Amino acid sequence: xxxxxxxxxxxxxxxxxQDGISxxxxxxxxxxxxxxxxxxxxxxxxxxxxxxxxxxxxAMIEIAVRELIHKLNxxxxx
Numbered sequence: 118x119x120x121x122x123x124x125x126x127x128x129x130x131x132x133x134x135q136d137g138i139s140x141x142x143x144x145x146x147x148x149x150x151x152x153x154x155x156x157x158x159x160x161x162x163x164x165x166x167x168x169x170x171x172x173x174x175x176a177m178i179e180i181a182v183r184e185l186i187h188k189l190n191x192x193x194x195x
Contacts, residue, residue: 150182153182153185153186154178154182157178157181157182157185158170158174158178161174161177161178161181
């Protein structure tokens with residue numbers, strides 16, 4: 118958050134700019150989530166982690182998606 122606030126101040130990011138950023142993020146959020154889901158599902162099927170797409174498999178995919186998103190949000194080595 119401090120880095121974000123620093124960038125906003127340093128680069129003169131306006132509230133209109135921030136609105137544009139937020140709209141862009143909202144626009145791609147579902148697209149990215151859907152692709153993450155598909156990639157994880159395919160990887161789990163290929164690896165034999167799941168064998169079908171029943172309720173248990175969907176739960177496992179959802180857990181994996183949440184773990185990946187959490188990891189991406191907390192990764193300090195970007």
